[in-house]
Structure formats: structure tokens, C-alpha cells
Amino acid sequence: MLGILLSTSTLAATVRLSAPLALATMGSVFGHKAKIFNIGLESYVLTSAFFATWGSYLFENAFMGLLFGMASGVVMSAIFGTFVLHFKSDPIVVGIAMNLSAWGLTSLLLFNIFHIRGSIMDPRIKSFGSIDIPLLGRIPFVGELLNNHNILVYAAFAVVIVSQIVMYKTRFGLRLRGVGLNEKAIQSAGVSVTKYKWASLIITGVLAGAAGACLPLSGISMFTENMSAGKGFLAVSAARIGKGDPFKAFFACLIFAFADAVSVGLQSFNIPSQLVLMTPYIATVVVMCLTNLDQLKKNAV
Amino acid sequence: MEDVILEVKGMCKYFGSLVANEDINMTVKRASVHSIIGENGAGKSTLMNMIAGIYKPSKGEVFVNGKKVVFRNPNDAAKCGIGMVHQEFMLYPELTVLENLMMGFETTRMGYFLDRKKARKDIQEICDKYKFSIPLDEKAQDLPVSLLQQVEIVKVLYKGADIIILDEPTAVLTPQGIEGLFDAIRYLTEHGKTVILITHKLKEVMEISDYITVLKNGRVTGNLTPAEASEQLLASLMVGREVLFNTQKQEKEIGEDLLAVKDLTVKSDDGVVKVKNVSFSVKKGEIVGVAGVAGSGQGELIESLFGLRRPESGEIRYKGENITHLSPRGHRVDRIGYVPQDRLGTGCARDSSILENCIMGYHVAHKFKNPLLVNKKEAEGFSKQVVEDFSVKAESVYTQIGTLSGGNIQKVVVGREFCQENDLLVVEDPTRGIDVGAIEFIWQKIIQIAEAGVSVLLVSHELGEVMELSDRILVMYNGEITGNLRNTDELDEQTVGMYMLGGKRDEA
Numbered sequence: 001m002l003g004i005l006l007s008t009s010t011l012a013a014t015v016r017l018s019a020p021l022a023l024a025t026m027g028s029v030f031g032h033k034a035k036i037f038n039i040g041l042e043s044y045v046l047t048s049a050f051f052a053t054w055g056s057y058l059f060e061n062a063f064m065g066l067l068f069g070m071a072s073g074v075v076m077s078a079i080f081g082t083f084v085l086h087f088k089s090d091p092i093v094v095g096i097a098m099n100l101s102a103w104g105l106t107s108l109l110l111f112n113i114f115h116i117r118g119s120i121m122d123p124r125i126k127s128f129g130s131i132d133i134p135l136l137g138r139i140p141f142v143g144e145l146l147n148n149h150n151i152l153v154y155a156a157f158a159v160v161i162v163s164q165i166v167m168y169k170t171r172f173g174l175r176l177r178g179v180g181l182n183e184k185a186i187q188s189a190g191v192s193v194t195k196y197k198w199a200s201l202i203i204t205g206v207l208a209g210a211a212g213a214c215l216p217l218s219g220i221s222m223f224t225e226n227m228s229a230g231k232g233f234l235a236v237s238a239a240r241i242g243k244g245d246p247f248k249a250f251f252a253c254l255i256f257a258f259a260d261a262v263s264v265g266l267q268s269f270n271i272p273s274q275l276v277l278m279t280p281y282i283a284t285v286v287v288m289c290l291t292n293l294d295q296l297k298k299n300a301v
Numbered sequence: 302m303e304d305v306i307l308e309v310k311g312m313c314k315y316f317g318s319l320v321a322n323e324d325i326n327m328t329v330k331r332a333s334v335h336s337i338i339g340e341n342g343a344g345k346s347t348l349m350n351m352i353a354g355i356y357k358p359s360k361g362e363v364f365v366n367g368k369k370v371v372f373r374n375p376n377d378a379a380k381c382g383i384g385m386v387h388q389e390f391m392l393y394p395e396l397t398v399l400e401n402l403m404m405g406f407e408t409t410r411m412g413y414f415l416d417r418k419k420a421r422k423d424i425q426e427i428c429d430k431y432k433f434s435i436p437l438d439e440k441a442q443d444l445p446v447s448l449l450q451q452v453e454i455v456k457v458l459y460k461g462a463d464i465i466i467l468d469e470p471t472a473v474l475t476p477q478g479i480e481g482l483f484d485a486i487r488y489l490t491e492h493g494k495t496v497i498l499i500t501h502k503l504k505e506v507m508e509i510s511d512y513i514t515v516l517k518n519g520r521v522t523g524n525l526t527p528a529e530a531s532e533q534l535l536a537s538l539m540v541g542r543e544v545l546f547n548t549q550k551q552e553k554e555i556g557e558d559l560l561a562v563k564d565l566t567v568k569s570d571d572g573v574v575k576v577k578n579v580s581f582s583v584k585k586g587e588i589v590g591v592a593g594v595a596g597s598g599q600g601e602l603i604e605s606l607f608g609l610r611r612p613e614s615g616e617i618r619y620k621g622e623n624i625t626h627l628s629p630r631g632h633r634v635d636r637i638g639y640v641p642q643d644r645l646g647t648g649c650a651r652d653s654s655i656l657e658n659c660i661m662g663y664h665v666a667h668k669f670k671n672p673l674l675v676n677k678k679e680a681e682g683f684s685k686q687v688v689e690d691f692s693v694k695a696e697s698v699y700t701q702i703g704t705l706s707g708g709n710i711q712k713v714v715v716g717r718e719f720c721q722e723n724d725l726l727v728v729e730d731p732t733r734g735i736d737v738g739a740i741e742f743i744w745q746k747i748i749q750i751a752e753a754g755v756s757v758l759l760v761s762h763e764l765g766e767v768m769e770l771s772d773r774i775l776v777m778y779n780g781e782i783t784g785n786l787r788n789t790d791e792l793d794e795q796t797v798g799m800y801m802l803g804g805k806r807d808e809a
Contacts, residue, residue, distance in 0.1 A: 169414055169415060170409075170413045170414055170415060171407045171409050171413060171414075171415055172413065174400060174403065174404060174407060174415060175404065175405070175407075177393070177396065178393055178396075178404045178405070181393040181394065181395055181396065182391065182392065182393050182394075184389075184391065185390075185391035185392060185393060185404075186404065186405065188355065188375050188387070188391050189375070189391070189404055189405025189406065190374055190375055190376035190379075190405055191404075191405050
């Protein structure tokens, strides 16, 4: 069984499954640093999964699907930002409302547009094809792990690296972190808090939108109700575990993705599938607990 | 050769119907230290916030170097060479000092990327020039307050300020820190910078200033130099009446031991022994002052006396009973009151009303409680008594306490403990950061309550306060009580200071 857990196919699946998580997490990381608690991320991923499917269906082109997905993410951010930044609503209430509505909205649209319930599969929905990188493919093990993924997987890795650079090497990143750490101080330094919070929300929208597009367009070419299945929540947790640090948060993503991949692998064993499907979520709880252990020690009197 | 760098003409600021500043005229000379003094709420900070571009004046003009200027935001003021160090530091605890200094004023490469190298070089130059030494790569949260203040001053200099406004800079500092700050201020003015200092500590004003402007109720009541002024004169200009700094103490009966501490040892959170084998007693009706350099173990001692910290060993006896392991609530029930040093953090709940804060801690111990519910009538009566007895300026007892000024909050916190029928009061820095009028008031109350037979254990970082009020002074040095001195007229600050620095000790 351990062989399956650590087989190259499981590890390759980890890489593949980490892409949507990593994209959404990077989106959440920017919100985290600007001190916006956006639990509504789940709704971004779900609506984007739907709109990406629709975009791909309309134009029979995966890139148009991705564009639709990202646009829907930005719209979600606009809604969240309007309520939270302008009407000063409680972000958790807004987030929960958005998560609940997203499920209803996507199911409704699925029925109204495709006249179908449950899930849509159609030859017109195009996925991203896998890319064979000539040299990479020849390296044993690493090649198997990293080669032949679709473009979104590579894009996700690039986004993680770019996020790290933006966060720590640019003026934008420094100020964004300043906004999250001390609003009063950053205002007295002449920086507009609202502007930076909006900027972080737009980034969240684009990246979470891309994450949503990964789900239907990574080969299966279909949309199912509640397709996001908690990926947005996992991304929020990963960003929090990493304390907003892109690399650390990405590491948490890899753990979640690995747990996900393992649960796929475990399904071939005689273990109740419900238990198997729990693994990613159990992993979340365990990782959360472990990362908070030192915090607990510090606070103990 | 003294020319005017900053001039303020007819400055007014209204917040709704409240007049914060009315017709302020002031000139500040180049390369001088100009102090703005006044009680809390006199409008010092408002005036400075207008000069620094944070508030917009309702009326009036500002001239810098003879040129009229209008600031729309702090950056405009910074461009004219005005920078302000706020009382509440504008820092980012989790970032490094370098990042803190760069924030909002970044040097960049290609317009986007931070140029840390150049920033570091520029900042290092400023530090060298003005003799600051700050660790640029440490996180702000790991530095002591005095260093953070230096960081703030360097930040202002880095933004190119010629006029540096310091808002209550000494409130957060130890005596040594204050000396260091004053040295820095003198050095800055020698090098052509102008420093505007907001404060209400008269001694410091007399020591450091070249010019003094006194504000009262938003108006200027005096423009003078230290040579023309005396502490008495400044105080009366600030308050508008004579202020008694010498409390009139009556001879009184001192009874038997109320509190007896024996061989108490206490550790801090990091496991360092902060209080070592301390023994002392407090008698009925006695004011015992605890003096010492900040961090000599006073905080830990008080916390263990009030049950907030578990002592490692030793015994605390109160009215003959062992209360070493009693909870804070038990202490309240036993009629021990506590005025904590940190009035906002520990002393009150910022978002609660005056009434709620008044009964806090006493809600179970004494009255105010029917079997299940708070007895609102009694609670209201008690809070009104506190507000009246301590002349707290507030609309009603239902006013949120966080909206009051520091002095008024302190009066509520002190009043709450003093108006209860307590037998022992543990009072920590009762006049920290409040204005002279309120200081005088609280001092009188402490004297009065001791005359009524209540014992007071007074811990203060202001040696003057301990000397003024106490019947007996315990001096702490490095966790030990090195001196147990009767406070007579012969005792002077130098002697106590020797004990505080460990240079002298009683052989018990």
C-alpha cells in the first residue's frame, strides 16, 4: 500500500492536483496580507468553474474558458469588495452568503443554459492539452513527475514564484503588507488603504478564477454541481497556514494535493470510499493543528 | 542669526461644535527646541496634526520659511520638510526596521522593485550623521521602545524633514531613555534641525526647551523662554490656577501589619527570576512606595501580590491569612484593590461604558448583584459617585470609556478602586501620561485615602511621585529590595537613586 502512496503516478497526480489549489491559494495569500478575510473564495472557484465550462463550450476553446473563469472571479471580487470595503459589511457574513449563493447560481445557470441537472459533458467543451517538454521528459522520475501536464499546472508554478517576488521584492508588496499590518501607519505614510485592498481583491479574483477554470478544463471537460468541493476553503486554509507567505502556503497546498492524490490511489483498496475521500480534509485539520502547536506553547501560561 | 522656520497665524480647528484650537499664533525659530505644553485636551496634538498635514485647519495659515503652504495630506507636509513622530508609533511590528523605514517612501529600481541596497546606504548615512544606531535587519517587534522611537525619528529624517514634531516622546521612556532622547534632540538642533516637542512634563520642558508655548482650552496662554518661566508659572498657565505640587501631609497613626510578604520569589514569563527572596510589610494606613528602575521586578512583584502570577516560593499574608495562591477575584473579595499600570490594556475595557468599567471586578465580589442580574440602580449610583468624586469629564456614565482622554480614563480606573471599601490598594504608576491637574488630584486622593486608614502600596517609575507620597520607600534593584527607607525630609533623590542603581544597600 505504501508503494502506491509513494508511486510516481501518485506524485504526478499530486503535481497535477496542486495546480488549482496553488492558484486559489496565491489569490488568498494576497488577501491575507492585506488583512481581508475572504472565506468567499469557495464561491469564486465554483462560479469560475461553471463560467470556464461555458466559455469553453461557446467558443470551443479552452483559453476562452480560462478568460471567462478569470472574468467571473473578478466580478465575484467586485461584489465582495463593494459589500466589505464600501458598505463595511462583515466579511464572514458576505463570504458565507456568496458561498451559499454560488451553489444555487451555478445549478440554476446549468439548468437554464444547458437544460440539464447534475453535470454537463459535451464535446464542444475543450480542455487544455498536456504539454510534452522534450528535455524534461527524458529525465527519469523527475520527467515522469513534471512532464506532460497542461499549461495551467506550469502557470500555477510560475504564479507561485511571481507571487513570492511581488510580495517581498516590490514596492507594491511592501505596501500591501503594510496595509495588513498597520492601517493607521500606512495612511500616515500617504498610501491609500482602500486602493491596495481593491488591488489585492482583483488579484484574488483573477487567480481564484484561474483556479476554477482548472477544474473542468484539465482533461475531464465537464462541469458538475458543487465541482469545487471545498477547494476554495482549502486554499484559504493553506494561505493561513503559510501566514500569507506564498512559498509556505504553496507547501501546504502540496500536502493537501498529496492527500487528494492518495485518496484517488486508495480507492483501489477495499476501504470505504467515504473514508478515503475524507483524507484531504483530515490532512487540513492535522496540518492546521501542527502549525499552531508552537503558537499554543507560546500562549501557555 | 535666528530666523523663523515655521509660522502659524490665526489657526483654528473645530470638530463639530467642539473648539479644539482657536486663533493660534506661533513662531518657531530655526534650529531650536520649541515645546508645546498644555493639559490633555488642550489642543496640542490637534495643532501639530494640522502642521503635519493630518488634519485640515478650519481657519488660519501656515508659513514655512516665509512661504505660505497648504497641506492636503502628510506627504505634502513631508515635502515641505515637516515630519511628525506620533505618540502611538506608526510601525509595522512584523517587518524589519529597514522595511519599516522604506514604507511609503521606497527607493525603487525600474519603478517597481525595491532597492534595499540604496535605501540601506541612505539610512546608514543619516544614522551616522545624527549618531543613531539602530539594527536595520531586526524585526520591529523585537526592539525595545526606546529604539523604536529612534527608528521613528530616523524615519522622519529619511523623509527629509527639517522640522521634527515629537508628540509626547518621553511618556513611553525610562529615565535613561529620556536622557538618551534629549541627547539626540540636542544633537539634531546642533546640526540645524528644528524640534517641536509636545509634552506636559514640566521638568523636561525646563531642561530641554529654547522656547515654550503654553496652550489651554485650545488657546495660547503663554509664549516664553525657560529663563522667564518656572515650573509653577507654567503649571498655572496650563491649568489656569495655582497648582500645589507639595502635598500637605498630616501626621497620622500607623497601625499594625496588614500585608506581610516573606521570602517571595517570582519568575517572569521567560522563566527568569525577577523577584528574589523579597520580604516586606505594609502597615495599616501606611503609604509604602516602591521605587526602582523600570524592569527591576516591580511588575512581577505586583502581579504576584494580586494573584495574576504564581510565585515560585514564599508567602503572602494579608490580615494574618495566607493569600499566596488566591485568585484575583479572591483578592477583590478580601478588599484589596488594584490600579494597574496599563490603564487601557489591563485597567479597563475600551469599548465598554464608564458604568461597566466602574463595576468591573466588583460585579461579583461586593454589591451590584441580585442573585442573577446586575443591580443596575446600585451600579449606576456607584458610577455616578466615582464620576463626581473624581470629577471625570464625561457626558454620562453610559459614555464609552475609550472616547475619554487619558487623564479621565485614569480617574475612572483609580476612582473605581478608591470608592470601594478596600483595605489595601495596590497602585501602579497612577499618574503615568496624564496632565498636571489630574496628577495633583490623584495625589490628593491617595493622601486622603491613607488618612482614612487604607494602606497603599504605590509602585511608580516617577521617583518624584514616590518621594512625595510615601511614608516609607522600598527600593528595588535587580529583583531584590535593596533599601527600606523612612521617607523623612532628610531623604533626597540622590540617595534613593544610589539604591536604585545598586550602588548602596541596607544590610538587613
